[in-house]
Amino acid sequence: MSLPSRLGWGLALLAALAVLAPALAFAAWVRWEQQDRRAMAQVHLQADLFSQREAWERRLEEESAALVRRLHGSSPAVQDLDELRAWAQRALAASHLDLLWVLSEDGSILACGHWPARAGGRQTPLLALASMRPQVRRMAFRDRDVTGMVLARSITWRERPALLVAGLDLVQAAAAASPPTSRTRLAIVPAGEEDRVGQPGGTPRDLLSASVTLDLSGAAVPLLAGRRPAPPPPPFPPMAGLAALVLAAALVAGGGGAWLGRRALAPLGHLDEMAAALSRGHLEMELEGSEVDEFGRLAESFNRMIVALRRQRRELETTARLAAWRDAARRMAHEVKNPLAPIRLSVENLIHAREHAPDRFPQLFQEECRTIIDEVDALTRLVDTFSRFARLPEPQRRATPAADLARHVVRLHRDAAAGVELQLEVVADPGVAEMDPDLVGQVLKNLVLNALAVVPKPGGRVWVKCEGHEDAVSYQVRDNGPGIPAGIRDHLFEPRVSSRPGGTGLGLAVAKQIVTAHDGRLDMETGREGTCFTVRLPRMPVVGKES
Missing domain, CATH: 1.10.287 (Helix Hairpins)
Structure with a gap:
């Protein structure tokens, strides 16, 4: 090729690069700006949901304390049962609450502000809430089921102990917290229906959605879900050929633009991971960022929220x-x-x-x-x-192979399982968990010994299963025994309650205390064909400090 031809091709290439370079840069900026706005809005929405949950808990604590003071300070004192029921209706109407019961020691309803005709009935499950923090309960009313956040306080009426239980209807509270003039919409999503978050009303492209559990223990309770329209994209300049130039630039150097975008959005991705870990209850972490930009200020606010949650x-x-x-x-x-x-x-x-x-x-x-x-x-x-x-000691946590602990417990009880088939199953590589192996081993030993004591001999079977999950490790101890009697199932983890003749009623209470100290859960399922105890312990979060 002659020199003029080569020069012409070179000038044409330079001209093409001169046109494509600004288009490519602008397209990359648009992509980054859209993702940045969406990610920022997502984090702000998550923080709003935490604040709303704290506001409901704070309102419930303050209003219930005011009701107790109002009842004890009534002049003349409320002594007659009809006066107490009339007081309950007036007190509920004057408060910012939706639910109000006054219960006797045995669970009888002395007065009911939201359903006066319910007085004289029983509400025994609410007795377990005495002196505890606000909890979420699913309750059946005359015409509907109510998802409520309730708090119980001990009172004295007629010189006898009683219980004042106040609550909020979360569905109504969510509707009141998102009026028609607000862009954010709140809703209560039942447990097991998490896929409904962000629906209906748009597609994932059109909506930003987030959710938080209504209980820090991580139990299977409803979610507080929020959604709002995605922020609009930045304005695009009126250039007729820009779309073709952006398409050509994407075909030529799309990979480079994607790499630049991922690198620019890496801090926000880290923030999203930490927000997800926070929603699962992991509070031992901190977000680092520069103090001079918007991300740094957001990181500072995020860390203040974590400190407040730790204190709470x-x-x-x-x-x-x-x-x-x-x-x-x-x-x-x-x-x-x-x-x-x-x-x-x-x-x-x-x-x-x-x-x-x-x-x-x-x-x-x-x-x-x-x-x-x-x-x-x-x-x-x-x-x-x-x-x-x-005298139960504090857990001394260290990295412990979960499957090795299960094998050790099963091996210890092989001799004690005469006439009983004792099996171990390890599923999905449980990996390493942060736990006190002595205390958790004590829990597993107690569950295995209980199972061996109740299964028939010969013909008895006990299964021990260790399984790894995304954010937890679980142990299951299942038997083919006669099951737990219905009369003690709700009190099985309390001291001095036992289903075995001669049992002290202390083993399961201690096991529950150990698992709770590890931020875990101990659940029980029973029936005619046996009983299954499940210990679920959290793994350490995969995110942490980054420089």
Whole structure:
């Protein structure tokens, strides 16, 4: 090729590059700007949902405390049952709440502000909420089912202990928090229907959606979901040939533009991962960013939110510990009263025989002293039981292969399983979890021993299963025994409750306490064909600090 031809081709190439370079740069900027706006809006929406959940919990705590003060400070005091029911309706109408019960010790409804005709019925499940933080409950009313956030407070009425339970109808609260003038729409999505988040009303391209659980424990409760229209794209200049130039530039150097876009959006991707970990309850992390740009200011706000959530979790844990101690004291007092009565009766019998039947006194003295000694031994065993429950050590967590722990527990109980088929199954490579292997091993040993004790011999079967999940490790202990009696299923994890004759009722209570200390869950399913206990422990979050 001649020199002029080569020069012409070179000039043509330079001209093409001069036209395509600005178009390519502008197309990359548009792509980055759209993703940046969407990601920022997504994070702000997630923060709004956290703030809304905290606002509901704060409103419920303040309003319920005000109702308790109003009831105790009534002048004249509310003593008559009809007066109490009228007070409940007036108090609910004057508050910013939707639900109000006054319950007796046995769960009978003394008064009901939102459903007056319900007075005289029973609402036993609400008794378990005493002195706890706000919780979400699904309740059946006359014409509909209500998803409510409720909080119970102890009160005194007619010099007897009672319970005031206040609550919010979350569906109505979500509707009130997103009026027609607001761009954000809130809704309550039942557990198991998470795919509904962001629907209906648009496609994933048209909507930004987010959700948070309504319980920090991670139980299967409804979600608070939010959605809003995606932010509009930046304005495009009126150039007729720009679309063709952008298309040509994308064909020539699309890979380079995509690489630049991914690199520019890497901090926002990290922020999205941390927001997802935060929604699962992982609070031990911190986001780093420059203090001079918008992302740095957002990171600072994000970290302040995490600090506030940590403080709230510590306060909730303190409240839960105090509630547990109060419950233990109440149970101890109840249990101590039982042996004190025969001790008193024995002493009174000895005094009466000494004064009115001295000839029978020596024989009666031996019998009554044996009764007193037996009851004192029962008191000693009771105190030892509660003492062991109270001395549970703090978990010393370290990286532990989950499957190795399961194999160790099964190997220890091979000899004790005479006449019983004891099997181990490891699924999906459980990997390594942060746990105290001694305490978690104690939980698994207790579950395996309980299963071995209730299955038929011969013919009994016990399965131990260790499975890895995306953000957790689970252990299952399943048997083919007779199942848990229906009368104690709701109280199985409480001290002094046992389904086995001669059981102390302490093993499952300690197991529950150990799993909770690991931020995990201990669940039970039972029926006529056996019982299955599931221990679910979280893995450490995969995201953390990045420089």
